[in-house]
Amino acid sequence: MVSVHLEKVSKLFGTVRAVDNVSLDIKEGELFFLLGPSGCGKTTCLRIVAGFYEPDEGQLRFGTRMMNRVPPHLRNTGMVFQNYALWPHMTVFENVEYGLTLRKFSAAERRKKVMEALEIVRMTEHAHKSPNQLSGGQQQRVALARALVIEPEVLLLDEPLSNLDAKLRLEMRQEIKRIHKETHLTAIYVTHDQKEALSIADRMAVMNAGRVEQVGTPREVYRRPANRFVAEFIGETNFIPGKIGRISPMVARVETPVGPLLALRPAQTFHEGASVLCCIRPEALSFVAEHATVDNHVDAVIESVIYLGDQEQYQLHLDKAGDAEWSRVKVTVLNPGEPQRAPGQRVTLFLNPEDIAVLPATG
Numbered sequence: 001m002v003s004v005h006l007e008k009v010s011k012l013f014g015t016v017r018a019v020d021n022v023s024l025d026i027k028e029g030e031l032f033f034l035l036g037p038s039g040c041g042k043t044t045c046l047r048i049v050a051g052f053y054e055p056d057e058g059q060l061r062f063g064t065r066m067m068n069r070v071p072p073h074l075r076n077t078g079m080v081f082q083n084y085a086l087w088p089h090m091t092v093f094e095n096v097e098y099g100l101t102l103r104k105f106s107a108a109e110r111r112k113k114v115m116e117a118l119e120i121v122r123m124t125e126h127a128h129k130s131p132n133q134l135s136g137g138q139q140q141r142v143a144l145a146r147a148l149v150i151e152p153e154v155l156l157l158d159e160p161l162s163n164l165d166a167k168l169r170l171e172m173r174q175e176i177k178r179i180h181k182e183t184h185l186t187a188i189y190v191t192h193d194q195k196e197a198l199s200i201a202d203r204m205a206v207m208n209a210g211r212v213e214q215v216g217t218p219r220e221v222y223r224r225p226a227n228r229f230v231a232e233f234i235g236e237t238n239f240i241p242g243k244i245g246r247i248s249p250m251v252a253r254v255e256t257p258v259g260p261l262l263a264l265r266p267a268q269t270f271h272e273g274a275s276v277l278c279c280i281r282p283e284a285l286s287f288v289a290e291h292a293t294v295d296n297h298v299d300a301v302i303e304s305v306i307y308l309g310d311q312e313q314y315q316l317h318l319d320k321a322g323d324a325e326w327s328r329v330k331v332t333v334l335n336p337g338e339p340q341r342a343p344g345q346r347v348t349l350f351l352n353p354e355d356i357a358v359l360p361a362t363g
C-alpha cells in the first residue's frame, strides 16, 4: 500500500494540454476516483501513474519515491481496462497466472496466488474455462484477478464497467467496493459516470479540460460543489442568481430576485455584494402549505409533472423570476402517493438553508 502524489503535473499532446497543472494527493488504501466528461484528461492522468506517459511538467511520487522516469514494469501497478483485454487462447487460470510467470514465481507459488486471486473475485470454479465462455461481468472479474495477483501497490481501473449492462454494472460496483475493502489497495478509478463515483468512491477529483475542479468525498462534491461546472456535472441542479447581502459565522444571506435566501455559510470567501449562484438540488426543494412571507419560501406555478413510480418530477416557474433563463426550477418528490398537485396550480416551495450551496457566479 502506498500513497500517490501528483504535483503540478502537465501532459501535452501537440498543443493540447490533456493534463494541465494537476495536483492530487491520494492516500494509502484509498479508492480514489477521477471523474469528468469525455476528453477531460482522466485517462491521461491514469496513464501517467501507470508509466505509459511521462509528465511534461511536474512530479509523480509513490510515497516519497520519485516515479517520473520509472518504466511501467517496475512500478508495481495493476491495471484493469474497459475491454478486459484477456487473452482468448489462454484459460482463466493462465490469464491470471501470466504476470506471475513473467515475475519468475515457482509453479507452486503461482498456483497458490492465482487461486487466491480467483477466490477474491469469486471465479474459482471457472479457472479452467476460456474467456469466451464467460459473461462480460465474469471476464471483468478475471481482469481484476489478473491485476490483483501481482499484489500491486496501486490498482488502476480505467472505466472498468462501461462494457457491462446497467444491472451488472450496479452489481459490479459493489463487488469492486468489496474487493477494495478486502485488499486494502490504493486504487485509482477513472469514469465519466457520476453515480459510479458517488456510490463507491472514498474521494474523487472532478476534472474539466485537463484541470481538477474539486477534490472531495462524494457527499462534499454533491452537496457542496465548488463551482457551476461541478454542480452541473454531478447530477441535476437549479441555480438562482443573487448577491451576497450579509455573512455571519454560520449563515450567508443572499439577495435574489425571488426574495432573500438564507444559506449555510459557504467555504469560499465572498464579500458583501459579490455575485453568486444559489445551487439547490431538485430533491432538496419541498412543497409547503404557507405562502412566501417567510425566509426561503418562494411562490411558483407548476408547469408539468412526470410520475416515475419511485419519484415525481415537477417543472415549475418561479413567480418573481419573470422570463429569466433560470426562472424554471425542477423539483423531485420521492415516494409519491396519490396525486396532490397538477399543472397550473400555484404552490409555495421551501428551500432549506442547509441544502443551498452558494457558488461564485462565474466559473
Ligand code: ATP
Pocket: 013, 016, 017, 018, 019, 036, 037, 038, 039, 040, 041, 042, 043, 044, 045, 192
Ligand atoms: P475519455 O473519457 O473519452 O477517455 P478522458 O477524460 O480520459 O476521456 P483523455 O483520454 O485523457 O481524456 O484525453 C484528454 C485530451 O488529450 C483529449 O483532448 C484527447 O483528445 C487528447 N489525447 C489523449 N491521448 C492522446 C494522444 N495519445 N495523442 C494526442 N492527443 C491525445
